[in-house]
Amino acid sequence: MNISLNITETIQDWLMSMMPEGVASIAAMVSVALIYLIIFAVAGLYLVLLERKVAAWFQLRIGPNRVGYWGLLQTMADALKLVSKELTGTVKADKFLYNLAPYFVIISSLMALAVFPFTKEFQAFDINIGIFFLIAISSVGVIGILLAGWSSNNKFALIGAMRSGVQTISYELSVGLSLLTMVLLTGSLQLSEIVESQKEGWLILQGHVPAIIAFMVYMIAGTAETNRAPFDMVEAESELGAGFHTEYSGMKFAYFFLAEFINMFIIAAIATTVFFGAWLSPFGITESLPWLGVFWFLGKTIVLVFLMMWFRWTFPRLRVDQLLTLEWKYLLPINLVNIVIMAVMVWLNLTIKF
Amino acid sequence: MSYFSDIYKGIKTLLTGMSVTGKYFLTSRKGAITQQYPDNRATLKMFERFRGEVVMPHDENNEHQCTGCQKCELACPNGSIEIIWDRAIDETTGKKKKKIDKHVYHLGLCTMCGLCIEACPTDAIVWAQNFENSTYDRTQLTKVLNRPGSKVKAGIED
Numbered sequence: 001m002n003i004s005l006n007i008t009e010t011i012q013d014w015l016m017s018m019m020p021e022g023v024a025s026i027a028a029m030v031s032v033a034l035i036y037l038i039i040f041a042v043a044g045l046y047l048v049l050l051e052r053k054v055a056a057w058f059q060l061r062i063g064p065n066r067v068g069y070w071g072l073l074q075t076m077a078d079a080l081k082l083v084s085k086e087l088t089g090t091v092k093a094d095k096f097l098y099n100l101a102p103y104f105v106i107i108s109s110l111m112a113l114a115v116f117p118f119t120k121e122f123q124a125f126d127i128n129i130g131i132f133f134l135i136a137i138s139s140v141g142v143i144g145i146l147l148a149g150w151s152s153n154n155k156f157a158l159i160g161a162m163r164s165g166v167q168t169i170s171y172e173l174s175v176g177l178s179l180l181t182m183v184l185l186t187g188s189l190q191l192s193e194i195v196e197s198q199k200e201g202w203l204i205l206q207g208h209v210p211a212i213i214a215f216m217v218y219m220i221a222g223t224a225e226t227n228r229a230p231f232d233m234v235e236a237e238s239e240l241g242a243g244f245h246t247e248y249s250g251m252k253f254a255y256f257f258l259a260e261f262i263n264m265f266i267i268a269a270i271a272t273t274v275f276f277g278a279w280l281s282p283f284g285i286t287e288s289l290p291w292l293g294v295f296w297f298l299g300k301t302i303v304l305v306f307l308m309m310w311f312r313w314t315f316p317r318l319r320v321d322q323l324l325t326l327e328w329k330y331l332l333p334i335n336l337v338n339i340v341i342m343a344v345m346v347w348l349n350l351t352i353k354f
Numbered sequence: 355m356s357y358f359s360d361i362y363k364g365i366k367t368l369l370t371g372m373s374v375t376g377k378y379f380l381t382s383r384k385g386a387i388t389q390q391y392p393d394n395r396a397t398l399k400m401f402e403r404f405r406g407e408v409v410m411p412h413d414e415n416n417e418h419q420c421t422g423c424q425k426c427e428l429a430c431p432n433g434s435i436e437i438i439w440d441r442a443i444d445e446t447t448g449k450k451k452k453k454i455d456k457h458v459y460h461l462g463l464c465t466m467c468g469l470c471i472e473a474c475p476t477d478a479i480v481w482a483q484n485f486e487n488s489t490y491d492r493t494q495l496t497k498v499l500n501r502p503g504s505k506v507k508a509g510i511e512d
């Protein structure tokens with residue numbers, strides 16, 4: 001397997017000078033994992049703040065503005081509160097699975113972060129089946145949700161979890177197929193190579209019409225995968241309490257909450273990588289400064305995250321049957337036709353390259 | 355063929371919705387409807403239709419328009435109004451006539467339904483727009499709406 005811990009080369013060299021090779025590489029992996037954990041826990045908190053601010057602006061409100069300047073420390077304070085809260089549970093819960101479920105959800109979403117190419121160097125794990133890994137790992141999270149719902153011994157939680165199963169399993173197809181449509185253009189599943197192939201133009205330009213269709217399908221299915229409104233059948237505050245995490249409190253609840261936002265970031269980051277050229281700047285304007293790639297990557301991702309928030313605060317919710325109709329009668333057939341069109345296009349060399 | 359027109363219509367209506375909320379998003383900085391209440395209690399003005407509490411306006415001669423007909427008392431679904439009335443000799447006609455002694459209003463019981471105000475034939479009671487009605491003692495919520503020494507405006511019954 002092609003494992004390369006690019007960002008840690010310096011750390012690894014430095015550790016290597018102090019300890020034997022095996023220990024050094026493990027130490028390097030652990031340190032990278034810790035760095036990612038800290039960065040994305042904080043980033044997740046700020047995504048929550050961003051969501052609340054954006055929601056407020058959409059609804060002509062002000063949003064959090066009391067804790068810290070302009071409310072910047074609000075979610076930090078919330079996290080502190082959640083850490084200090086008591087962890088409650090139901091008496092007849094399946095204790096082991098009940099405690100395991102939140103970790104399933106948060107770990108699977110953190111694992112997905114490892115493969116994103118934030119810049120050419122800043123990528124923890126450049127696996128050669130990157131896209132496949134992302135699709136696979138994003139379906140592990142739903143096991144956590146199902147476990148949480150089942151082990152809570154609560155009807156609302158179980159209904160929420162079952163809906164989540166229905167929803168995630170259906171929409172995963174569309175996410176996977178729309179990404180595969182783009183893989184036809186690049187000919188590789190490795191994320192760094194996908195980025196490399198976009199130096200001749202972002203894939204959404206290279207693939208023009210089918211790429212735009214694939215992007216639309218991807219955004220719809222991706223929003224559904226994160227269980228966010230308008231596809232929030234899983235939490236459904238109005239009918240299920242809080243869905244699968246009704247019985248969770250304190251930090252365990254916070255894991256679910258954080259995972260939802262990190263998942264949103266992941267969906268947007270995949271779209272950035274596959275459709276919008278990851279860390280590549282438009283027309284290569286900052287090509288001489290490769291470290292600026294981080295800002296391009298994050299900038300594009302934030303724009304896509306904003307798009308998902310825009311969906312959330314605009315569209316009405318779907319019923320379960322409408323949800324499945326949308327997937328099986330519309331997105332999936334469109335996607336299958338689209339993938340054929342894309343294949344023919346690549347075969348006839350109709351792509352646009354600069 | 356309705357399949358494709360459905361898709362087209364669906365996308366079109368979704369984009370219409372997004373443009374509406376997008377416009378709100380862009381203008382929200384100017385038009386936030388949130389009141390940051392305790393900070394602006396000095397300048398905060400309530401709307402005309404806001405129902406703070408029932409009051410009885412008096413004019414400069416300390417005259418109100420309440421004839422003591424008790425329609426408000428009857429209209430109130432939860433007994434928030436009590437009229438304590440009396441009979442007195444009317445100076446102009448020399449006949450005995452009903453007049454109010456006290457118009458007692460229990461703000462603590464009132465649900466702000468507005469039925470008393472609609473029932474009043476002489477528009478003697480109206481809504482006030484004050485919004486800070488909390489007190490530390492609930493006896494303060496029982497109010498006498500007519501001022502001491504006030505009397506009914508002449509000719510209001512005609």
Ligand code: SF4
Pocket residue numbers: 408429430431432433434435463464465466467468469470471
């Ligand atoms: S507003 Fe309604 S509840 Fe209040 S005093 Fe009038 S009739 Fe009674």
Ligand code: SF4
Pocket residue numbers: 419420421422423424425426427437473474475476477478479
């Ligand atoms: S306030 Fe109006 S309804 Fe009530 S007793 Fe006076 S005149 Fe009659």
